[in-house]
Amino acid sequence: MSDRRAVSTTLSYVLSLAIATVLITGLILAGGGYIDSQREQVIRDELIVTGQQLAADIERVDRLVRAGNTSSVTVTMNRSFSNRVTGASYQLTVMPGAQTLVLNTTRPEVIVRVGLASETDLGKSQVRGGEIQIEYNQSREHLEVRDV
């Protein structure tokens, strides 16, 4: 009797330990995956919003340039965005041909494109997220963005 009882105790201990480990591992894996997908979604949203804000600012500068005399106008506008989106650093690229802003993070890899409408030419330029300046380059007659 006492032998079987001892076996039963060890077995039930091992079994309950195994079940608890499986359950907890499952919980952590599921939770981790959920967190990852949520983080990617939030990064995407934040890049879209940042892109739209910057696109609106580029369009504002475009309006100022067109309202002024293009041979003598000076416009610079500073904007500060967060350096990182949900813990990931990001880059902004102005694509002149397609009149598009491309924002991307590398880990996790998220790429977002935001359209903009500017009558003044755009210059291809790339900046890291953070303090950004939009400037009208008079010698090249185009708008460009740069880090400040």
Next chain:
Amino acid sequence: MAHLSDDRGQILLVAAFALAVIFVAMALIVNSAIYTENLASRGETAGADGALSMRAQVEANVGDAVTAANRNDNDTIGNLTTAVNASIRTISEQTGQQSARSGRVVEVSNHTYREGRRIYYSGGSSFSDPGTNYQVATGISRVPGANGTRAFVIEASNIQANDNSSAFQITAQKSGATGNANSWRARIWDAGSDTVHVKTLKHDSGSTVVEDCEVTKDSPGTAVTIDVTGGTIDGEECDALATNATTGENFHFAAGTGVTPGTGDSYNISLDNASEIEGAFSMVVWDPESRPSSLDSDRALYDVTVNYTYLTADLRYNTTVRIAPGEPDV
């Protein structure tokens, strides 16, 4: 058994710790999401809208200063520029002070001028004092990117013409052109029932395009104000002096004359059937070579170019602004 229960506690502890890390990560993500929503709801922050509205305000104020100087200080070009300079200094100081209260810097300075001539008739009777058909100004060149005639306003006390054939006609035609080639003609007559009819014939590149408009006067009676370069009659838009609403065809003053800015090209302004209208008119032209001696004319400033600076914490805007009040955009 006591020893065993210690081991069990460790697994729970590790699990709890891992879950705690997940919750902290989630809190950070929610925080970022909230920041994103906040960023999305922000509007204009740098003050670009203020730069444009202040620019419009400066343009209106300097325009009024130019109009006032042209009327009151027109003895010599020196008097004109002194008067406008003084006004611009006052405008710069006042807008500067106003803006400083809200943390902006606004400055208006460094002005250049284009000299022109204000031609007017204020006889009060029919426009035919110099003749029924006559030239008002000849050899008007176009300013780069704009017209060479501005603020052409007719204050008619009576329009006798009542149909197309007898209508009072304003013509702008390229110098040296024959027939109706390269011309813009506006015929004005009283269409009865307190309405004024304007028919514009634009003869551009061999074909004539016609646009009509009829506007009811502000108040019953014979008097009416026709802003020829502004494209309005008693303040109401008239397509025949502006732009066709559906096709977008340009019928602004002197459109279709084919005069290219920056070349030796020029146009002339003449009036026909001048006996069919009474009242007064006035216009400012850029540097005409001649004018009929029977019309009054004064020295005037055609336009003024000022340097406009607008600074806020995040925006730096500096441009030159050319101001020519009442100039049509063609």
